[in-house]
Amino acid sequence: xxxxxxxxxxxxSEDEQKEIIARxxxxxxxxxxxxxxxxxxxxxxxxxxxxxxxxxxQSENGxxxxxxxxxxxxxxxxxxxxxxxxxxxxxxxxxxxSAESFAMIRGDHVDVTILGGMEVSENGDxxxxxxxxxxxxxxxxxMDLVASADKVIVAMLHQSSDGKSKLVASxxxxxxxxxxxxxxxxxxxxxxxxxxxGFILKERASGVSIEQIKAATAGRLLIPDVVPEF
Amino acid sequence: MNKVYATAFDALSDVKSGSSMLFxxxxxxxxxxxxxxxxxxxxxxxITCISNEAGIEGFGLGKLVASRAIKKLICSYVxxxxxxxxxxxxxxxxxxxVPQGTLxxxxxxxxxxxxxxxxxxxxxxxxxxxxxxxxxxGKKYLLETALTADYAFIKAWKGDTDGNLIYKxxxxxxxxxxxxxxxxxxxEVEELVPAGSLDxx
Numbered sequence: 001x002x003x004x005x006x007x008x009x010x011x012x013s014e015d016e017q018k019e020i021i022a023r024x025x026x027x028x029x030x031x032x033x034x035x036x037x038x039x040x041x042x043x044x045x046x047x048x049x050x051x052x053x054x055x056x057x058q059s060e061n062g063x064x065x066x067x068x069x070x071x072x073x074x075x076x077x078x079x080x081x082x083x084x085x086x087x088x089x090x091x092x093x094x095x096x097x098s099a100e101s102f103a104m105i106r107g108d109h110v111d112v113t114i115l116g117g118m119e120v121s122e123n124g125d126x127x128x129x130x131x132x133x134x135x136x137x138x139x140x141x142x143m144d145l146v147a148s149a150d151k152v153i154v155a156m157l158h159q160s161s162d163g164k165s166k167l168v169a170s171x172x173x174x175x176x177x178x179x180x181x182x183x184x185x186x187x188x189x190x191x192x193x194x195x196x197x198g199f200i201l202k203e204r205a206s207g208v209s210i211e212q213i214k215a216a217t218a219g220r221l222l223i224p225d226v227v228p229e230f
Numbered sequence: 231m232n233k234v235y236a237t238a239f240d241a242l243s244d245v246k247s248g249s250s251m252l253f254x255x256x257x258x259x260x261x262x263x264x265x266x267x268x269x270x271x272x273x274x275x276x277i278t279c280i281s282n283e284a285g286i287e288g289f290g291l292g293k294l295v296a297s298r299a300i301k302k303l304i305c306s307y308v309x310x311x312x313x314x315x316x317x318x319x320x321x322x323x324x325x326x327x328v329p330q331g332t333l334x335x336x337x338x339x340x341x342x343x344x345x346x347x348x349x350x351x352x353x354x355x356x357x358x359x360x361x362x363x364x365x366x367x368g369k370k371y372l373l374e375t376a377l378t379a380d381y382a383f384i385k386a387w388k389g390d391t392d393g394n395l396i397y398k399x400x401x402x403x404x405x406x407x408x409x410x411x412x413x414x415x416x417x418e419v420e421e422l423v424p425a426g427s428l429d430x431x
Contacts, residue, residue, distance in 0.1 A: 060330060061256040061400050077259065078387070078399030084257035084310075095399055098256070098282070099338040099407045102331030106349065125354075136318055136327075137309035138283070143357065144331030147350035178354030 014157070017187035020205055021155050023048050024185050024230050028153055029055045029112055036060065036105065036145055038115030039083045041155040045114060058110055060141040062101050065093020082141070102141070106148045113149035115142055117156040117184070119171045122219035124181040124193040126154060127173035139176060146177035158186035158216045165218035167191065167199055189213050190230060191221075198222045203230040233393045234422065238264040239272075241416050247274050250379040252337065252408040253281040253291060260401035261290040262383040264418045275299040280337070280379055282330060282404055283307040284314050298322070304377070306330035329357060332374050334407055339376035341410030346375045382412025389419035390428050 012020070018041050026048035029035055036058045037043050046066070049055050057066035059081045066081060067088035075086035089095075104110060119127040126146055129139040146152050159165055167184065183202075184191045190203040198220040204213060206229050214221060235241035242265060255261035269277070270293050279300045285292035294300050295314045303325045308314050317323040328336070329351040339347055348371035352358050362373035384405045387398035395417055397405055409415050 059400070061259075062403050063400050076399060078401040080257050080259055080400055082257075089399075095397075095402055097402050097406045098330070098334040098404045102334050106331055106351070133319070136315055136325075138305065138307035138327045139329050139357075140307040141330035143329035143355060144349075144351040147353060175355045 012187070017157060018044060020187050021157075021185055024190065024203075024205075025114060025153070025155055026050070027230075028114070028151075028183070028185075029053070031055070033111045034058055034064075034104075034109065035112045035114065036110050036149070038113075038142065038145075039140075040116040042114040042116060043081070043083060045155075058101070058104065059087075060098075060101050060105065060145075062096050062098060063087075063089060063093065064096070064104075065090040067093070102144050105141070105144050108148055108150065110145075110149055112151045112153065113145045114153045114155055115145065117154040117166065117181075118160075119166050119168050119173050120154050120156075120181050120184050120193075120219075121168055121171045122193070122198050123170075124179045125171050126152075126176045126181050127171040128154075128176050130174045132174065142176050146180040151182050152177075152180050153183045153185060154181050155185050158188040158213075165216055167216075168218045169220065188216055194222055200224070201227050203228055205230060234391050238268045238418065241265075242268045242272070245269065245272070245274055245381060248276040249274075249381055250278040251280065252377075252379045252382040252404075252412055253279065254382075254384050254403065254405035254408050255285075255290060256282050256400065256403035258286070258289065259399070260385045260397070260403045260405050261285070262385045262416075262418050263290060265383040265416060266290060266293060269299065270294060270297055273299075276301045278302045278304070278379070280304045280333075280377060280408075282333065284311055286310055287313055295323070302326070304328060304333070306333050327357075332357075333377075334404065336374055336377040337404070337411045338407050340378035341407070344376060346373055348372065349374055378411045378413065380413050382408045382415040384409050384415060384417040386417050386419045388421045388423060388428060389417055390423050390425045392425040393417070394425070394428055394430075395419065396428060 022044035025045045031053045034056045067090040070086040081087045117128045188208050191199040200222045277300050332351050353370045386395035388396045
């Protein structure tokens with residue numbers, strides 16, 4: 001890579017970094033999957049799912065078959081997603097109560113859960129709902145989602161805004177779930193949780209070196225011989 | 231038996247301070263906003279409030295938060311309401327944060343006569359503190375107890391004069407779950423029709 005390109009890779013804005021994550025996340029879903037997308041980066045995924053794949057998006061406030069955001073002027077006051085944004089419903093979609101919604105989630109009828117994170121530990125613990133003394137948002141549906149789905153993917157920037165690694169040996173923040181994360185996708189890398197502990201480096205973002213990922217990861221990093229770019 | 235009241239004030243005329251109350255709604259949809267306005271105007275306070283969230287500033291339950299009418303809040307999410315977040319962090323309002331699916335199921339069980347149930351949500355977190363942990367087929371679960379309240383305030387799309395309700399879109403959310411869990415349930419509807427005109431299917 002030419003120096004000027006390297007500079008460009010580092011100079012991605014936060015929005016571009018999130019788009020890198022969203023594009024890679026789209027490869028995690030397959031035709032026929034029922035998927036729940038959390039608030040933040042995960043909701044961007046729907047813009048990147050190829051047209052030939054049919055993925056059914058579940059919204060925990062009681063909707064299966066989320067369509068695109070409503071056009072300005074076309075908003076239905078009785079139709080929002082879990083981020084409270086006006087959306088549409090696709091043909092074949094349905095509405096249901098919160099109790100039925102979480103029966104679907106708890107009953108393991110949702111194949112993939114993608115949600116944001118503040119910290120992920122090397123044994124797959126997730127923290128994303130509270131910073132004691134500073135911030136209380138509440139867990140919303142996150143604890144139910146991570147406790148039940150077979151495939152829990154965390155989508156987040158690799159480091160916090162002050163440069164701290166969000167991939168840690170053990171979480172300092174209150175947990176959302178223990179040993180629940182299967183894969184982490186960041187602006188730098190794709191990492192799987194090793195069942196015996198540690199982050200297995202599966203892929204690196206275009207133009208990102210293994211050294212960069214090592215420097216940005218506080219938890220134990222397991223590096224295979226070949227780490228392709230995504 | 232007459233279940234129809236001419237105004238929200240009439241329907242809520244005997245609601246007392248210190249009561250426990252369920253409120254339907256998620257985000258800005260399915261919120262019993264007329265009931266909330268009456269509670270506010272009548273100066274009802276010391277409320278134990280059970281709802282998915284506490285509204286935004288200036289709308290829905292956010293109004294009762296701002297007037298300090300809520301003593302205790304049982305909910306899953308308090309983000310996007312900075313005043314509420316400040317009141318909690320300063321200790322002015324007690325809050326029990328409950329995973330959303332657990333909250334829905336606790337209320338469903340309350341209305342269905344089931345006293346408690348096991349759920350995997352919250353195992354290994356603060357939510358598990360003080361709760362019975364039990365293993366079924368190798369997986370850990372927490373014992374959670376049912377929730378009921380003195381009143382349930384519901385928002386529906388259409389209702390008939392016998393109290394049958396139909397919901398619309400994602401405004402359904404917690405409303406049909408809460409309706410059986412209140413000792414007295416008060417519904418507000420966008421359209422009131424005579425009994426017999428809603429499809430019983």
